[in-house]
Amino acid sequence: MTNLKPQLGPKPLDLFQRIGSLADAMDVRVYVVGGFVRDLLLGKSVMDIDLMVEGSAVDLAQQTAKIYKVTASAESQFGTVALELMDGFRLDFATCRKETYTKPAALPDVARGTLEEDLLRRDFTINSMALPINGVSAYELIALSGAEEDLKRGLIRAHHAQSFRDDPCRILRGLRFQNRLNFRWEPDSEGWMRDALEQKMPGQLSGVRFWNEFKLAFTEDNAVGCLHLFRKEGLIAYLASEITDSETGWEALGRVGSCLDEGSVVDFPYLYLLALTSHLSEETLKEIAGRLQWNRQLKNRLSADSHTIEERLGRLQDASALSDWDIHQVFDALSPEALACVFARFNDNRVFAWYGAYCKNRSRARIELTGNDLALMGVAAGPVFAAILKGLRRARFEGVVNSREDEARWVREHYLSS
Known part of the structure; x- marks a missing residue:
């Protein structure tokens, strides 16, 4: 098995050892999962860390919050708890779960599950890897069949044919990975993705879910390239056809x-x-x-x-x-x-x-009088303040007034002379 401990930097290793010790004391198993493991294998640094717990994620998150003297977020609808650490790490704790979809594009029904079930619910094989940080197998990579090989080959592979119908957000995520990592689609997965696009599955997402996923494209290092890829695949039309066409x-x-x-x-x-x-x-x-x-x-x-x-x-x-x-x-x-x-x-x-x-x-165009000065001069409060200040800036710019006294005289002549 692949041991990833030597690839961890001192800060994440210290963090994982502390959380692992807490988990040992609570007699639970905890794993780093998802993007952190993927990017660690790719030699990239990541500050967002997902932690999956075989046991109570809430309890482990609260204990971690105590030792780092931070406040844990409220538990989400999916049982996740987030911590923001002072050194920039963001931790998301969740209990291992399995998901089922009652209809396309709906939020899933969630139940407690095993680690394998949790990895199988993820969008792509390259995100279906886990790194235990306590127990006898600590830091030994756990990967579903083919996951590590897909990462090495640069393949975006979904787990099953219904993946993009269950959650059309996975279409946008896959395209972001294509753009960010320069990966290519595994042929069957690309076919499933294109079938979902042809069936207009992204249009079945709520506006909030579509936007929350779409806006992540703006945060990509190559955001412009990602947006052009979204346009090519017809996703911009779900924002507005006016954006696509103009x-x-x-x-x-x-x-x-x-x-x-x-x-x-x-x-x-x-x-x-x-x-x-x-x-x-x-x-x-x-x-x-x-x-x-x-x-x-x-x-x-x-x-x-x-x-x-x-x-x-x-x-x-x-x-x-x-x-x-x-x-x-x-x-x-x-x-x-x-x-x-x-x-x-x-x-x-x-x-x-x-x-x-x-x-x-x-x-x-810099002037010395302020709104308070105008009020003290007897100018009635209201929209006229903005007009006076704009006029003063132009008068200053064009050399009509050159001092605070000139500005006051200009105001009296133009607005208070009657």
């Missing part, structure tokens, strides 16, 4: 990674989503958000940035007439993601020169 978003997606302002802190998953959707109408965005049940924060953020991008692109259309102040208004107060999308969608090298001019001149 080249505007796909062209922006292809360019946006090279359009980032140097030194900016970027939310890359959000950047890719914004690049694909910023050209869509407000009505289409609302329809997608409702169907996929996006949270309010994401809906509002996408709506605001998309509106701003369209408005700024509109200003750039008559490029010959842009004044320094026009250029300032195009680029001012853009999020890093929206700025990159403006660059990507305008697709004209002049935009970088204009942005350079904006960066050089933006300090000219």
Whole structure:
């Protein structure tokens, strides 16, 4: 048997030895399973660790939380408990289980099971391996028949013909592995996957389940390649046909990674989503958000940035007439993601020169008066505050006012003279 202890780094080995000792004291067996084992064999480092327990996963998780002085999450509907450790490891504890599906695309019925049953319920053979971390066989690899060989050969193999009908999320996962690991499909499994696509099985998933699986593509190192693979296989249509059919978003997606302002802190998953959707109408965005049940924060953020991008692109259309102040208004107060999308969608090298001019001149628009100052001057609270501050910034930018006293005089002349 393959002993993987020598391949473990000092931090995961120390972690596993501590958890293994706790499991020994509780007289239960615990195994590291899934992606950590797969990536360990591939020589990759992973911080997310799934632990399968032959016994009470909740009790072992709570004991682990005590020694690491962290709080265990509430038990999920599938009996899993999560811990976030201070050194970056995320642990998910679960009791060995088996699953049955009463109908396609439904959540499974779950019951306690054996380790073998737990490995068989997993999506692909390359994820059906376990590493015991206590007992006499600690660190000796356990792999279902053919699993280790499939990993060596770079094959994505499902366990049975109904796999993608039972859980169409496995289609998206398999394509992510194809993109991330550069693996190929085992022929029978590819046939089963394509049958499920032809039967439109992803459309039977709830919007929440589809989005929760789909959005993981945005976190991939090669997210753009993964999204193009999803498009090729027809999965983008389950977001919106407008995204599949329009080249505007796909062209922006292809360019946006090279359009980032140097030194900016970027939310890359959000950047890719914004690049694909910023050209869509407000009505289409609302329809997608409702169907996929996006949270309010994401809906509002996408709506605001998309509106701003369209408005700024509109200003750039008559490029010959842009004044320094026009250029300032195009680029001012853009999020890093929206700025990159403006660059990507305008697709004209002049935009970088204009942005350079904006960066050089933006300090000219800094003002000293605040909303509190306006209130003290007797300006009634309301939308007029924003109009006054915008007017002051332009007056500063164009040299009409040059000091705090000038700003106060400008406000009195334009808004308080009557």
